[in-house]
Amino acid sequence: MAKPSFVYVTYIATTPEKTWQALIDTSVMRKYWADPTDDDPAHENVSDWKPGSKWEHRRADGTGTVDIVGKVVEILPPRRLVITWARPKDAEDDSKHSRVAFDIEPHGDRLICLTVTHENLEHDPKMFEGISIGWPKVLSNLKTLLETGHALPRLPSVA
Numbered sequence: 001m002a003k004p005s006f007v008y009v010t011y012i013a014t015t016p017e018k019t020w021q022a023l024i025d026t027s028v029m030r031k032y033w034a035d036p037t038d039d040d041p042a043h044e045n046v047s048d049w050k051p052g053s054k055w056e057h058r059r060a061d062g063t064g065t066v067d068i069v070g071k072v073v074e075i076l077p078p079r080r081l082v083i084t085w086a087r088p089k090d091a092e093d094d095s096k097h098s099r100v101a102f103d104i105e106p107h108g109d110r111l112i113c114l115t116v117t118h119e120n121l122e123h124d125p126k127m128f129e130g131i132s133i134g135w136p137k138v139l140s141n142l143k144t145l146l147e148t149g150h151a152l153p154r155l156p157s158v159a
Helices: 016-024 026-032 125-148
Strands: 006-012 043-046 054-059 066-076 080-085 098-106 112-119
Touching: 006 125, 016 026, 016 080, 016 098, 016 112, 016 125, 026 043, 026 125, 066 098, 112 125
Parallel strands: none
Antiparallel strands: 006 112, 043 054, 054 066, 066 080, 080 098, 098 112
């Protein structure tokens, strides 16, 4: 069995249900799918969240630009979500899709362990480089949002 390409584990003081909602609700996503260290627009993941359905990672800036696409592979609320992940130009070529699993495990009354595993990135070193920087930012922002009610502050632009 091949090793996963990227794994991120974090503990969050929240419930599995709130974490799940943050993974599938676009109004919540817009708050944490934004890089607090730059001017990139917030994003949202749009789907009906049913196995086999398509999903799109869209910019939430009104342009409708789609940066990542994929399909919903597995969905077990509020514990597990698995999706494929590809550049839009590679949407029809399954060999160029990577795979992301979100696993939510409760630990006591108000603590969860969120594990994000992004694998099958060996064919795309640039994607691996991007997600290695991107996932920690997004997931730190998610953790802050769920624990405090607000996302990390955005840094001012450097001109």
